[in-house]
Amino acid sequence: MNILIKIVVNAVAIWVATALVPGVEVTGDDTGQTVLTLLVVGAIFGLVNAVVKPVVKLFSLPFYFITLGLFAFVVNALMLELVAWLSGRLNISFTIDDFFWSALGAAVVVTFVSMVLNLVLPDSD
Numbered sequence: 001m002n003i004l005i006k007i008v009v010n011a012v013a014i015w016v017a018t019a020l021v022p023g024v025e026v027t028g029d030d031t032g033q034t035v036l037t038l039l040v041v042g043a044i045f046g047l048v049n050a051v052v053k054p055v056v057k058l059f060s061l062p063f064y065f066i067t068l069g070l071f072a073f074v075v076n077a078l079m080l081e082l083v084a085w086l087s088g089r090l091n092i093s094f095t096i097d098d099f100f101w102s103a104l105g106a107a108v109v110v111t112f113v114s115m116v117l118n119l120v121l122p123d124s125d
Helices: 002-020 031-051 053-059 061-066 071-089 099-120
Strands: 024-026 094-096
Touching: 002 024, 002 031, 002 099, 024 031, 024 099, 031 053, 031 071, 053 061, 053 071, 061 071, 071 094, 071 099, 094 099
Parallel strands: none
Antiparallel strands: 024 094
């Protein structure tokens, strides 16, 4: 149940990012297809955050210290770019136009929306 909540949180955060940040798009034929696409992208994002992100954080630890943690947004942007690339390979319509404005802006939005939703929603931990 906890995994499903995390997938929905990721999907909602990515949906808000697509609404607020130009250059980030999730498309589907209709509303149901778009929601399904968002859920699949949320699941991929959760998987990437669970597998790849800890390794990237370990190797970029000095940058976290130098930037007082602001490098986390760059790492999140890289994870979103990786999700967009993987989605393209799986024929899922999730695109990010450029790294600097679109991916970093989406990373900021996804981080804050996820943080708020994780505070509001129950967690079994």
